[in-house]
Amino acid sequence: MPRIFKNEAALTPEYIPGKLPHREEQLKQLEAYFSGFLENPGSMYPKVILIGRPGSGKTVTSRKFGNHAMKLSNMVRYVHVSCFLNRTLSSVLKDIGVQLNIAIPKRGYSTEELLKMLLDMVREKNIYAIVALDDVFHLVNNSGPHALGTLIRLGEEYVSRGDKYRFGIILISQDLSFRDQLDRSSQSSLGNTVIRFEPYTKDQIFEILLVRAQEALIDDAYDEEILEMIADVAGIDEKVLDDHRGDARYAIDILWRASKLAEIKGADRILPEHVREAIKNTLRGIRSDELRMLPLHEKIFLLAIVKSLMKNPNSPYIPFGIAEDEYKMLCEQYNEEPRKHTQLWEYLRDLNLKGFVETRTSSKGMRGRTTLVSIPSEPLMTLDEELRRIIEGELGT
């Protein structure tokens, strides 16, 4: 079988590439804001905000900077916390502890006690940590502005008692709305150091894809035109108002899917037809890592919504009740005890909040008022496959 990949991992979302085209400036700015902290650890407390749309490279730039910082000093650690996963102060503190190799008890302690343990241990180990809080608005939305205020002041009272600054903070978000919710003193303590990440143009996406392709694919497996074709649909375009344009994750995902299709079909190179099919099958707003993090029964309920919509191809919406029936059938199939009606409403509310589904109340034509559910912008087949894979993996079936 002809080979397409030489290092498939270079097309996975977690991979940190050797070069980050078009983010050199942002990396340089991060290095500059942290240079005092890195040259003389503990002498200052840098706080930097990264903002930009999804897929504009905030996470990967922050991680790359973290690797650079750790190379400069063996006393410095970089810690990357997903606030999508950790939505409370105590879970953020525990995650920081885990990443710093500090044993923090799972339960039985207040957040103040957890905070104190963390600060004491950091001092005892004599380390300095750069903490990046990714998707920080989830923390503020779920736990209120006070939780973030506490993190922004991390260790400041220790400094007033003679210790050094032990932390630097990077806050990552799509916009600055999280900052407006903070109280005045946290806002002023946070300051105004903002690095912006603009959505990528077609040319920029092309160069990003080229670097990735060189790392991931056999030279003969692709033409640059294939990458241009992907850049055309993924780069921003003034004429097309589309939320997903300018998103490097979307572009890289298409390249991976097209390469995989070429491999599965036994082709010796990626053809335009593979790209077309890959575009059709690529999830746009939804990320598979976010799917994976939903509670098991919320995933099964989402799969039920997907299946109900697939069974009704002429209708963009299905009533809640249809999805509920489908959910019960799926539970039977998976040998799982179905959750109660009220719990399913909770799931629906959450799925809507996270942008996985859209809901509306039925118009007059229908009898009574029912809640209708739709998934307007994702390919159902791909969602179906992805969810089944994740659920079956989790259930070990």
Ligand SMILES: Nc1ncnc2c1ncn2[C@@H]1O[C@H](COP(=O)(O)OP(=O)(O)OP(=O)(O)O)[C@@H](O)[C@H]1O
């Ligand atoms: N300049 C770049 N060069 C190479 N790869 C990039 C670049 N920018 C982004 N990527 C890749 O695109 C994907 C998405 O980037 P990243 O996760 O950093 O975006 P983000 O802005 O943090 O998005 P989100 O807000 O959705 O988390 C990752 O796989 C990342 O490696």
